[in-house]
Amino acid sequence: MTLPQHLVPSLDGVRAGDEVTVEGDEAHHAVVVRRLRVGERLTLADGRGRVATGEVTATAKRAFTVAVVAVDDRPEPRPSVTVVQALPKGERGELAVEVxxxxxAARIVPWAAARSVAVWKGERAAKSLARWRATAREAAKQARRAWHPEVLPLATTDEVVALVAGVVGVGGVGGVGGVGGVDVAVVLHEDAAEPLAALALPADGDLLVVVGPEGGLTDDEVARFVAAGAVAVRLGEEVLRTSTAGVAAVAALLAQTPRWGGLTS
Structure with missing residues (x-):
């Protein structure tokens, strides 16, 4: 059985034989809720590729200490996948982020599409983004990921168009400027002629998937994304919810790459 994972701010300089103390909410949940005990083996991750395996040597209500027996630096998975997720209604946004x-997914970009039912403004925007980031954090631990995903601030349609076009440093607005150029960009569209499975993918590159809202993409949005270099594709005959379409598309793409045992050249 895979060892449980706990997240720490940094593992820089940590080596086998060192002790690492985990504090705060992370430790409280482990000790009080999960009932972590002395002698239990686990892993610590910094979310940036470094994973330490060790054994718990001491616990308190809001802290526990781990004696590190091994440290592993893992390369970032390739190809990298960024998902632009139109804002769903209710809790479906957190469901999309979780799966x-x-x-x-390496990055998740919330997007205010024209037909998005949910609206992020002011304090609600800050709280919603915080929930998405907390959901990603917990899901990454559950999945035992060495590299945790980034959840970027809300993007406008103009910024998504720039991402599709591979523009680096999109004005700094919305925080999407940190995403570099992409090798393949796809837009999920139920009326598209080309199936997703027909795409030719690089073995090592950057992929971008745009997922529309419950009300669907507008003709203008599709036209702008395609003009910027994206390919409009369909998943199949079924029409999926926005909260599940992205995961289906990413799974289909990764199955064609070495990450999931697909193409090798």
Whole structure:
């Protein structure tokens, strides 16, 4: 059985034989809720590729200490997948983030599409983004990911168009400027002629998937994304919810790459 994972701010400089103390809410949940005990083996991750395996040597209500027996630096999975997720209504946004994290998305970009029912403004925007980030954090731990995904601030349609076009540093607005150029960008669209499975993918590159809202993409949005370099594709005859379409698309894409045992050249 895979060892449980707990997240720490940094593992820089940590080596086998060192002790690491985990504090705060992370430790409280482990000790009080999960009933972590002395002698239990677990892993610690910093979310940036470094994983330490060790044994618990001491516990308190809001702290526990781990004696590290091994440290592993894992490369970032390739190809990298960024998902632009139109804002769903209710709790479906957290569901989308959860499954996209579990399946291996590197970045999730919330998007205010024209037909998005949910609206992020002011304090609500800050709280909603915080919930998405907390959901990604917990899902990454559950999935035992060495590299945890980024959940970027809310993007406008103009910024998504720039991402599709591979523009680096999109004005700094919305935080999407940190995403670099992409090798393949796809837009999920039920009326598209080309099936997702027909795409030719690089073995090592950057993929971008745009997922529309419950009300569907507008003709203008599709036209702008395609003009910027994206390919409009369909998943199949079924029409999926926005909260599940992204995970289906990412799974279909990764199955064609070495990450999931697909193409090798």
């Amino acid at each position: 996209l994290t579990e399946i291996g």
